[in-house]
Amino acid sequence: xxxxxxxxxxxxxxxxxxxxxxxxxxxxxxxxxxxxxxxxxxxxxxxxxxxxxxxxxxxxxxxxxxxxxxxxxxxxxxxxxxxxxxxxxxxxxxxxxxxxxxxxxxxxxxxxxxxxxxxxxxxxxxxxxxxxxxxxxxxxxxxxxxxxxxxxxxxxxxxxxxxxxxxxxxxxxxxxxxxxxxxxxxxxxxxxxxxxxxxxxxxxxxxxxxxxxxxxxxxxxxxxxxxxxxxxxxxxxxxxxxxxxxxxxxxxxxxxxxxxxxxxxxxxxxxxxxxxxxxxxxxxxxxxxxxxxxxxxxxxxxxxxxxxxxxxxxxxx
Numbered sequence: 001x002x003x004x005x006x007x008x009x010x011x012x013x014x015x016x017x018x019x020x021x022x023x024x025x026x027x028x029x030x031x032x033x034x035x036x037x038x039x040x041x042x043x044x045x046x047x048x049x050x051x052x053x054x055x056x057x058x059x060x061x062x063x064x065x066x067x068x069x070x071x072x073x074x075x076x077x078x079x080x081x082x083x084x085x086x087x088x089x090x091x092x093x094x095x096x097x098x099x100x101x102x103x104x105x106x107x108x109x110x111x112x113x114x115x116x117x118x119x120x121x122x123x124x125x126x127x128x129x130x131x132x133x134x135x136x137x138x139x140x141x142x143x144x145x146x147x148x149x150x151x152x153x154x155x156x157x158x159x160x161x162x163x164x165x166x167x168x169x170x171x172x173x174x175x176x177x178x179x180x181x182x183x184x185x186x187x188x189x190x191x192x193x194x195x196x197x198x199x200x201x202x203x204x205x206x207x208x209x210x211x212x213x214x215x216x217x218x219x220x221x222x223x224x225x226x227x228x229x230x231x232x233x234x235x236x237x238x239x240x241x242x243x244x245x246x247x248x249x250x251x252x253x254x255x256x257x258x259x260x261x262x263x264x265x266x267x268x269x270x271x272x273x274x275x276x277x278x279x280x281x282x283x284x285x286x287x288x289x290x291x292x293x294x295x296x297x298x299x300x301x302x303x304x305x306x307x308x309x310x311x312x313x314x315x316x317x
Contacts, residue, residue: 044080133158143171215239
């Protein structure tokens with residue numbers, strides 16, 4: 001079968017012929033239909049992740065959508081985090097208990113594009129952030145997949161206003177397309193200037209900030225929160241630290257919370273995947289994406305890594 005392989009960490013994958021993976025007593029063979037290139041794939045393949053340097057060669061791809069037993073299924077893998085191969089191949093061996101059945105007729109590419117990034121947005125908004133109808137939400141990093149999903153999911157949850165923060169022009173465009181009421185450019189690290197922009201965009205204050213960036217944007221958005229407001233952080237692409245001040249936190253009794261998909265139980269993850277799949281299938285959630293044949297993975301990998309791709313790159317076999 002054809003598969004993409006990381007031959008050396010820090011370099012794009014190459015496509016080659018490899019043996020079909022064996023199924024055993026706990027794993028079944030899944031025909032891969034769509035495999036996204038995610039930030040976690042890029043991180044693991046760099047050899048610098050907190051999981052350590054993966055043994056090479058290996059097939060990357062921490063999630064995918066495939067076909068098993070006549071059904072369309074979503075599945076996770078531990079590729080790059082533990083020994084074993086992932087989804088960027090024609091076939092993959094997956095524990096049967098990890099398969100999540102998807103709605104009949106669901107679009108594999110659309111669901112793969114949303115995937116665990118949309119799961120993170122959903123769980124961070126609802127389970128950690130406790131979003132309720134009528135609240136005002138700020139989404140930082142709204143041009144990324146997590147952010148696009150968060151804007152749309154906040155709308156579906158009945159948010160009264162969704163303010164998006166995005167850095168590049170392309171990201172701001174994707175945030176508007178996702179349905180944000182206002183888009184705040186994050187083109188400076190001046191916290192005071194950004195805080196003023198959020199105050200003007202959300203004059204009544206926000207109840208919840210979903211933060212995939214941290215750094216100066218998070219510190220600025222925190223100032224827009226109303227008393228009792230919450231900031232849920234699930235990323236740090238704008239900085240590993242953020243300059244919060246104690247007075248802002250204490251004077252408004254604000255809460256700063258952390259979220260990671262790693263804390264989900266398998267049952268919780270499956271429930272969230274089904275929720276996301278149903279929203280995608282119903283046309284209520286749509287993520288910007290590029291569809292690329294597996295054979296062109298090297299160039300697609302580079303575009304995703306450099307931010308040149310228009311949304312999430314999804315490989316098809």
